[in-house]
Amino acid sequence: MAQLTYLEAIREGLRGEMRRDPRVFVLGEDIGVYGGAFKITEGFLDEFGPWRVIDAPLAETANVGAGIGAAVMGMRPVVEMQFADFVTDAFTQVVNMAAKYHWRTRMPLPLVLRMPYGGDVKGGPFHSQCMEAWFAHTPGLKVVAPAFAEDAKGLLVAAIRDPNPVMYFEHKHLYRFRREEVPEGDYATPIGRARLVREGTALSVISYGWMLHKCLEAAGLAAADGIAPEVLDLRTLAPLDRDAILGSVRKTGKALIVHEASRTGGIGGEIAALIAEEAFESLDGPVVRLASEDSPVPHNTGLEAAFQPTVAEIADAMRRLAAY
Amino acid sequence: MAQLTYLEAIREGLRGEMRRDPRVFVLGEDIGVYGGAFKITEGFLDEFGPWRVIDAPLAETANVGAGIGAAVMGMRPVVEMQFADFVTDAFTQVVNMAAKYHWRTRMPLPLVLRMPYGGDVKGGPFHSQCMEAWFAHTPGLKVVAPAFAEDAKGLLVAAIRDPNPVMYFEHKHLYRFRREEVPEGDYATPIGRARLVREGTALSVISYGWMLHKCLEAAGLAAADGIAPEVLDLRTLAPLDRDAILGSVRKTGKALIVHEASRTGGIGGEIAALIAEEAFESLDGPVVRLASEDSPVPHNTGLEAAFQPTVAEIADAMRRLAAY
Amino acid sequence: MKSKRESPRIEERAGRPPSDRLLEMLYYMRLQRAIEDRGVKLYYQGRIPGAYFTGWGHEAIAAGATASLGPDDLVAPMHRDLAAYLMRGITVGEVFAQFLDREGGPTRGRDGNIHMGDPQRGILPFISHMAASVPVAAGMALACRQRGESRVVLTFFGDGATSTGAWHEGVNFAAVFRLPVVLVLENNQYAFSTPLDRQTAAQAFVDKAVGYGIPGVAVDGNDVLAVHEAAAAAVARARDGAGPTLIECRTLRVRGHSEADKFSYVPKALLEEWAARDPIAAFEERLRAWGVLGAEIDETMQVRTAQEVEDGLAWAEASPEPDPAAVADGVYAEE
Amino acid sequence: MKSKRESPRIEERAGRPPSDRLLEMLYYMRLQRAIEDRGVKLYYQGRIPGAYFTGWGHEAIAAGATASLGPDDLVAPMHRDLAAYLMRGITVGEVFAQFLDREGGPTRGRDGNIHMGDPQRGILPFISHMAASVPVAAGMALACRQRGESRVVLTFFGDGATSTGAWHEGVNFAAVFRLPVVLVLENNQYAFSTPLDRQTAAQAFVDKAVGYGIPGVAVDGNDVLAVHEAAAAAVARARDGAGPTLIECRTLRVRGHSEADKFSYVPKALLEEWAARDPIAAFEERLRAWGVLGAEIDETMQVRTAQEVEDGLAWAEASPEPDPAAVADGVYAEE
Numbered sequence A, B: 001m002a003q004l005t006y007l008e009a010i011r012e013g014l015r016g017e018m019r020r021d022p023r024v025f026v027l028g029e030d031i032g033v034y035g036g037a038f039k040i041t042e043g044f045l046d047e048f049g050p051w052r053v054i055d056a057p058l059a060e061t062a063n064v065g066a067g068i069g070a071a072v073m074g075m076r077p078v079v080e081m082q083f084a085d086f087v088t089d090a091f092t093q094v095v096n097m098a099a100k101y102h103w104r105t106r107m108p109l110p111l112v113l114r115m116p117y118g119g120d121v122k123g124g125p126f127h128s129q130c131m132e133a134w135f136a137h138t139p140g141l142k143v144v145a146p147a148f149a150e151d152a153k154g155l156l157v158a159a160i161r162d163p164n165p166v167m168y169f170e171h172k173h174l175y176r177f178r179r180e181e182v183p184e185g186d187y188a189t190p191i192g193r194a195r196l197v198r199e200g201t202a203l204s205v206i207s208y209g210w211m212l213h214k215c216l217e218a219a220g221l222a223a224a225d226g227i228a229p230e231v232l233d234l235r236t237l238a239p240l241d242r243d244a245i246l247g248s249v250r251k252t253g254k255a256l257i258v259h260e261a262s263r264t265g266g267i268g269g270e271i272a273a274l275i276a277e278e279a280f281e282s283l284d285g286p287v288v289r290l291a292s293e294d295s296p297v298p299h300n301t302g303l304e305a306a307f308q309p310t311v312a313e314i315a316d317a318m319r320r321l322a323a324y
Numbered sequence C, D: 001m002k003s004k005r006e007s008p009r010i011e012e013r014a015g016r017p018p019s020d021r022l023l024e025m026l027y028y029m030r031l032q033r034a035i036e037d038r039g040v041k042l043y044y045q046g047r048i049p050g051a052y053f054t055g056w057g058h059e060a061i062a063a064g065a066t067a068s069l070g071p072d073d074l075v076a077p078m079h080r081d082l083a084a085y086l087m088r089g090i091t092v093g094e095v096f097a098q099f100l101d102r103e104g105g106p107t108r109g110r111d112g113n114i115h116m117g118d119p120q121r122g123i124l125p126f127i128s129h130m131a132a133s134v135p136v137a138a139g140m141a142l143a144c145r146q147r148g149e150s151r152v153v154l155t156f157f158g159d160g161a162t163s164t165g166a167w168h169e170g171v172n173f174a175a176v177f178r179l180p181v182v183l184v185l186e187n188n189q190y191a192f193s194t195p196l197d198r199q200t201a202a203q204a205f206v207d208k209a210v211g212y213g214i215p216g217v218a219v220d221g222n223d224v225l226a227v228h229e230a231a232a233a234a235v236a237r238a239r240d241g242a243g244p245t246l247i248e249c250r251t252l253r254v255r256g257h258s259e260a261d262k263f264s265y266v267p268k269a270l271l272e273e274w275a276a277r278d279p280i281a282a283f284e285e286r287l288r289a290w291g292v293l294g295a296e297i298d299e300t301m302q303v304r305t306a307q308e309v310e311d312g313l314a315w316a317e318a319s320p321e322p323d324p325a326a327v328a329d330g331v332y333a334e335e
């Protein structure tokens, strides 16, 4: 076990796959000489050379399209969006070219898009967005969003080995959040499986990414009041781990869903709908969602704090739902 | 009252606004000389001239961006996507430039995007998509999707007069579906208000667009078995008419949500979540969703029929839920 | 539009391609025409679901350019290039099965008309979004470059497609990395109903090449040998590592955009001018003059073409409808 | 990169702009520099949240081009053009309030750093997605054209931005409709860490103009009068209905992409070469030589500039933080 940050875990997973498999390469803006806006690929250019670490033009459609073309030819490209927000410039390539490729041809399309996303980096409306729900509503794409360094490495490895296009959402706030135990060497975290992070009986708290950590903190506060929340880290958003979600809710009878993306139309709706349809008979209370406001992400620190669910709000929701 | 098709109602609403307000103009591919791929703007070029009926290059980012720029200057552009599917080429302009404009500037952005969407036109995966959920998850956009000719006209008029960007989803299958009564002259259907199409007590059926008509047909079948479904036409998908949805479900205690978009991540999730959170105490049964498969839209007629919810499936779901 | 450099007329040309290559090009031009004519009949019989597009008059571009490729090269064609699909191994039966939405088509009824391809045969299936194949073609070439393979990617697009951001980004990417891509513009003077002056204010599309730092050449798109010569040079250049070339092939779309389009917006005189310049008839005449297309060879080829069409259609009709129970299958590849 | 047509050096020029215009340009160049220098201090004091960008060395482009506009004209600037915002009416106080995320900034703390603007003062606020303003600028010009107003839209973008589809589609749209748009490329030789050879294989960006059928001119971006002359000609041309012009202004980004960037990837020699060509110092020297910038005027201007910066900062510091309770407000305009 090594003590790594989430960022270092991503780097280690990526470098490990590039060493293991010559078909794996990275392409993106400022990822070579500069080592990436967040320095994830620092040192890669020297180790792997300019044809496996490709400094690309400022052109997301070209860069994603080129990744798709290389994947068509059997390579295993990892294309970096400098910020997830810029994927909107490549939307056709992602949702129409890549997502529908296997369905039309029955051939694999092993493409990974690295999506640095989320707030609390004073990025404002164009450098903080959480748009995972767009892609979870696009059949043919897989969507992962690790919360822990161990999964950040394991899910990236799994994404690279997956024969389908995978949207890998890496949370910028978690990059240097803290050091965690990360297994050495070569392992993959299975895509499509949630992780039970905290066992409990009072209610099921379902989250992912940065908010998962807020949920754990809130669970600690609730526990102090004698409430035992169960906390589930989804890890994968498409396909959802239906069994884990339903299993937990059938056990606790209550569900609190928390995400950073704006509330309306977010993944939380899909999860709540799943519960309301498949676990209805086990429900002892309303399915509650906490999410960010239905607005763009504000730049001002005070506004952004008000924009997102806080630990206190999450803890209150736990108390209210437990008491229901 | 005139007897018009849905297509004629759109044309009448658009022409009426262009006659009423010189700031209103249309821009898109093949909409002038040709009158539009679906002939909605037939005759407009002769009546309004080339600076109000603009045959544009094959360039959705340019066309939507130009619409935004004109709206910034106080014009009221209506930009046509030849098929809604092609909006992915303009995604940045829609979700980042247009959607966030008022929030950043406090100035209006009166832009309408006409989105011919949906299946049953043998269009296959790139000419049949239902992507309304992407935009309903984008704060700053309004999303409407009329099912009836009267609303097709009234909602287009309302969208043109609205100071915000409005995604106007017009269903291709409904264009020539049938003739309906459409009020003459100048009226607007309020954005954000659902329409109770059929009163009932057994369950609330919530739908929109083409599927709404399938739901009405299915309700007829269910009624023959003595079941009285209530059918709600959402008409607007963002903002949702929470009161109408919750009011109906609180009355009937049961909800069936039907849409043509793929199930996972669709608007149905948001509606089910709303119900499971706000109407939980009134629920006498699971919140059921019927939607298309989680796959691209197939071209083959038999495959597409299997892809979408059928009237029989909807009627069965009504019976099962009523009997629950 | 005035062309930057008209390619020399055939008579002035020293050498010319070997006879078998000449006949191969003619054969595929005729085969595209024969399949599409049959397709039009089927369409008007209501047997082809959805829209039906032909490359009527564009056969010289597809055949002339594709004939310049080697066995391991790759293509990313569009919707007027049936000959390109055929020359790279799609069978006539598969084409009709695709038209008829049958299981035997390359997309097995999932997608329609000419939205097909087969990566295993080196043919990228295009999507409807115009020019979306261009950056993907660049990526295919990138993979060849990364692996040190000397393969070339030939891609086709229309005049309207040049207005898209995808086209610009894809061409620029290929140019920046000097990738082995050959860019064939099928300038048929219309994008659906939209004339050239609504796509560009440039004197000629070929003028765009300089802005990407690549060579550009304009040729008569109805002269299969002019197209072939330009493509062969571009392919050689790409294979040498010198990067992409833009080839503007000028023609006219002498039918509707799709068979549903009555194209009354195209001036009669323009239609007559180009109808008189049918690429197949012109090539046949030339081959006869050269003694390459003797009566017997001609006869045999025509019989074969007709037979292929009938056999292919029969094969397609025998192909089953896709199984509705399998509608949700194949969205994801299994590990 | 060799330029297509270097603009004539000032000495050779017959006339020159009137002295008050010359001093106005100098004033705004100095004001941009003074604000940004103060901003850098604030940034290193940790008082500016998020990223901080400067237009250090780009002042001649913003000031020279913007000075060519009339009162009713419009601008769509980017992130190195502070002088353009100032010349079109954004106050120094508003700029600092924007930097400090205060309610008094044009985005009232919603967006940060130079992501600002004010449509009521004819300034389009840019979004982060590079070149997304270009098609919007075309649309603003379209509205002017539709209403028969003789207004011109001036838009700025970087060398990296030219690689985007948005840039291509926007420039092409403006060219096709001959819209009154002036396209100013700030070629500062880098896009973040990415050098020019990764953005284009063209000899010069100005070569792209011909592909859109518009004139292109390349000028020394550190020579404010060269920029101004080219922009004035392009504005006049646009106002006459002759359509857009591409102006490539060549400079170097002599600081980091943002203040967080140590830009070790830029060769020292290149930095020194351009540091020696500071646009403000060069302009001052010239104006002194012409006797336009006497000691007294100079002194007064410097005092005024310094005062404006201190007053503006004080105003911004007095501006309240946005009210967190209002976080969800203003997403939609009310009917």
Ligand SMILES: Cc1ncc(C[n+]2csc(CCOP(=O)(O)OP(=O)(O)O)c2C)c(N)n1
Residues within 6 Å of the ligand: B029, B058, B059, B060, B082, B086, B089, C080, C128, C129, C130, C157, C158, C159, C160, C161, C162, C164, C186, C188, C190, C191, C192, C253, C257
């Ligand atoms: C991005 C996009 N927008 C609109 C369309 C609708 N459409 C299909 S073909 C076509 C015209 C294409 O013209 P061109 O590129 O010149 O090819 P041609 O059909 O003339 O061969 C249009 C507008 C599309 N397919 N893709």
Ligand SMILES: Cc1ncc(C[n+]2csc(CCOP(=O)(O)OP(=O)(O)O)c2C)c(N)n1
Residues within 6 Å of the ligand: A029, A058, A059, A060, A082, A086, A089, D080, D128, D129, D130, D157, D158, D159, D160, D161, D162, D164, D186, D188, D190, D191, D192, D253, D257
């Ligand atoms: C579409 C898009 N992709 C990536 C980025 C991240 N990014 C911000 S500025 C920048 C470099 C811009 O370079 P250039 O256009 O030359 O302008 P400069 O900063 O050099 O003035 C990049 C890559 C972005 N803002 N937009």
Ligand SMILES: [Mg+2]
Residues within 6 Å of the ligand: C158, C159, C160, C186, C187, C188, C189, C190, C191, C192
């Ligand atoms: Mg064309």
Ligand SMILES: [Mg+2]
Residues within 6 Å of the ligand: D158, D159, D160, D186, D187, D188, D189, D190, D191, D192
């Ligand atoms: Mg630059």
